[in-house]
Amino acid sequence: MDQRLSLVTLAVGDLPTTRAFYIDGLGWEPAVEAPGVLMLRAGEHLLLSFWDRREFEAEVGPIGSGIAPLTLAHNVSSAREVDQVLDQARAAGAEEVRLAEHRAWGGYTGYFADPDGFRWEIAWAPGEVNEIVLPPAPHAD
Structure with a gap:
């Protein structure tokens, strides 16, 4: 696989x-x-x-209630972008879960909940993680 x-x-x-x-x-x-x-x-x-x-x-069977034990993450290329995405989500009606803050591991992250309560982490993770998950930056011609 x-x-x-x-x-x-x-x-x-x-x-x-x-x-x-x-x-x-x-x-x-x-x-x-x-x-x-x-x-x-x-x-x-x-x-x-x-x-x-x-x-x-109907397809996969009954699901429970409460907060799903998972998060979805959207990584961005700067701490400023974290704030911009969180602002956009709030403007779209997202529930603020956790304000963005600098983390001990060197990144900057915050959380919002979508209309069904799914938690989204918006993260700037300098180094290896962002190198893996972010698309390459566009080249200036």
Whole structure:
């Protein structure tokens, strides 16, 4: 099995609200839309998929309640960008979970919750992590 992730699927309570948050609020573009499903390109070979909770449960079984024991991370190339993305998420209606702060390991991160409570970490992680997860910077011609 190749070491890669193809899709991350999240069950959501109100797909139109989720769509409005990500598309209208954060400016992402849909890659695939079907009844009860919204998929967004999240990387070169990665889709972030949102399923209507009822359809999700019909396929994979009942899910529990409370905060999902996971976070989604969006890494950026500077601490300033962390603040900009957190501001954009707040303006789109995100719940502020944790203000951005400098971390002992040298990075700068903060958290927000999307309309279904999924926690997003917005991070600047100088060094190896950002070298792996960030796309190459565009070259000036």
